Amino acid sequence: MLNEYERFLTDSGKSDNTVTAYMLHIQGFIEWYKDSYGDMPTRLYRANTLDYIAYLRNIKKLTAKTINAKISALLSYNKYLIAKGVQEDIVVYKSDNIKIQQQYASLSIVTKQEVEQFRQTILINQGKRDYAIVTLLAYAGLRISEVLDLTTSNIGFVERELIVSYGKGHKQRVVYLNDKIINALKEYMQERNSTSAYLFVSRESDRINRTRINQIFNKYSDKITPHTLRHFYCSNALESGYSVHEVANQAGHSNIHTTLLYTNPNKEQMKAKANLL
Numbered sequence: 001m002l003n004e005y006e007r008f009l010t011d012s013g014k015s016d017n018t019v020t021a022y023m024l025h026i027q028g029f030i031e032w033y034k035d036s037y038g039d040m041p042t043r044l045y046r047a048n049t050l051d052y053i054a055y056l057r058n059i060k061k062l063t064a065k066t067i068n069a070k071i072s073a074l075l076s077y078n079k080y081l082i083a084k085g086v087q088e089d090i091v092v093y094k095s096d097n098i099k100i101q102q103q104y105a106s107l108s109i110v111t112k113q114e115v116e117q118f119r120q121t122i123l124i125n126q127g128k129r130d131y132a133i134v135t136l137l138a139y140a141g142l143r144i145s146e147v148l149d150l151t152t153s154n155i156g157f158v159e160r161e162l163i164v165s166y167g168k169g170h171k172q173r174v175v176y177l178n179d180k181i182i183n184a185l186k187e188y189m190q191e192r193n194s195t196s197a198y199l200f201v202s203r204e205s206d207r208i209n210r211t212r213i214n215q216i217f218n219k220y221s222d223k224i225t226p227h228t229l230r231h232f233y234c235s236n237a238l239e240s241g242y243s244v245h246e247v248a249n250q251a252g253h254s255n256i257h258t259t260l261l262y263t264n265p266n267k268e269q270m271k272a273k274a275n276l277l
Contacts, residue, residue: 002026008080017145025073044078046091053096064098071096107261108235110228118224122216129208130216132181132188133200137226140175141233141251144210144226150199155185164252173252234262 005026009019032052033041041048052074056067075092082088115138123131136147146164154163160177177185198207217225230251237247248259265273 004084005077005080008083009076015145021069022073022076025070026077028070029074029077043081043087044074044091049074049092049096057098064100068097068100108228108231108266110224110232112232112236114224115229115232118221121220125220126216128184128188128191129200132184133208133213134229135181135184137229138232139178139180141230141237141247142175143230143252144213146252147226148198148200148207148210148213151197152199153197155199157182157186171252171254173249175250231262234259235266238262 002023006019006023009022014022029052030041032055033039033048036051053067053071056062056070062070071092075094075096078087078090078092082090119131119134119138122134133147136142137144140162142164146166149164149166150162151165154165156162160182162175162177164173164175166172192201194201194206196206200208202208202212213226234247234251237250238244242250244256244259244263247253247262248256251259253259
């Protein structure tokens, strides 16, 4: 049944990362059910759902964010069981989510100087391909999955823009490129030797994978990750004069409230203000 659920998620337009996460969460629920009741669940019951949430909170002592992710997976699984005709009733609700106080501080934790030093380190030690990837992440605000999915036809050097064909929720958007990105990409393209349709290739395959990117970042920084560079882009764009709506459009935020976080002071600024009290 789990294989069918996986297809259900894919057909529903869920991203690869979401599918993987939901599958792990449902497998975790099944393991808990088997340990608790000695059998495989054939459907979902409200009482079991509430017991599982209590187990996650009180026994596992997971964070609210982690528990809410597991609840989202169960809610999706409930919908799947209804679609399959296994059950008719909804037993998992959005209201089951644990309320989390909205973070106030900006999500960005790196400065422009730190980003520029990191870019230069990558250029010197890793070369033009990885330098172009880091530059795209920092100055176009793409998700790492979006960078890895780029094809050569997605880049318009004359237009100074790129097309993200499969963003979060399979939404397409146009992202505008600055000189740093254009120059980095042109330098990389001069040495790129591949017939692959994907923009960023490796010697082993037709495109570089996420694991290799993470290895490179971890090698040269214990602070900067692909996702922190996306946070940096949003904060830097707002400080440079972009409107909230412009940043939301370029970064592919589905909720404007996510973008609004970057208008807040960062954690270090808030800590400094705390000492003034």
